[in-house]
Amino acid sequence: MKVLGIDPGTAACGYGIVHESDGRIRALDHGCWTSSARERPEIRLRGIFDGVTGLIAAHEPDAVALEESFVGADARIALFVGQARGAALVAAASAGVECTEYAPARVKQAVCGYGRADKGQVGRMVRMILSLDVEPPTSHAADALAVAICHASMPPLARMAS
Numbered sequence: 414m415k416v417l418g419i420d421p422g423t424a425a426c427g428y429g430i431v432h433e434s435d436g437r438i439r440a441l442d443h444g445c446w447t448s449s450a451r452e453r454p455e456i457r458l459r460g461i462f463d464g465v466t467g468l469i470a471a472h473e474p475d476a477v478a479l480e481e482s483f484v485g486a487d488a489r490i491a492l493f494v495g496q497a498r499g500a501a502l503v504a505a506a507s508a509g510v511e512c513t514e515y516a517p518a519r520v521k522q523a524v525c526g527y528g529r530a531d532k533g534q535v536g537r538m539v540r541m542i543l544s545l546d547v548e549p550p551t552s553h554a555a556d557a558l559a560v561a562i563c564h565a566s567m568p569p570l571a572r573m574a575s
Contacts, residue, residue, distance in 0.1 A: 414432070415474040416431050416561040417505075418479075418558055419478070419479045419480070421480065422497050423457045424447065424450065425446070425553045426553065427445045427551060428464065428468060428554070429554055429557035430443065431561040438565055438566065445551045461500040461504075474510060476510065479501060480517055480557075519563065536548040536552060543562070
């Protein structure tokens with residue numbers, strides 16, 4: 414199973430693609446798209462849409478997994494993250510790829526064994542699980558790989574229930 418994981422955001426949107434086979438998970442690609450706050454919102458969202466569309470075309474994943482929004486004190490940031498999620502969801506739907514969303518605590522639990530792990534712990538565990546030479550270059554890429562690992566390592570019935 415190939416999974417495209419997305420850590421949505423308009424300023425920085427992480428992506429990671431993993432392949433699970435016979436209980437082993439390996440990374441195929443990962444990175445982060447960034448955009449300037451000076452860019453018009455529709456241009457930023459089009460960049461995310463185009464990026465997800467391009468990754469789906471290149472890697473043909475079986476699923477797209479996104480990290481759910483964490484609604485903190487800043488409603489404006491939550492709105493921007495929601496817009497980024499929407500762009501990614503529409504790109505996946507346009508390609509006919511199913512999407513699943515996971516709460517940040519569930520992703521951290523799956524990858525680190527602790528639902529309140531910090532960014533550094535997530536990056537280190539992603540590196541270990543995927544046998545990467547170095548940690549992903551940004552926390553956004555690490556989070557995207559973590560959400561992809563979370564989905565790929567779920568038992569099939571649990572994936573259906575998510």
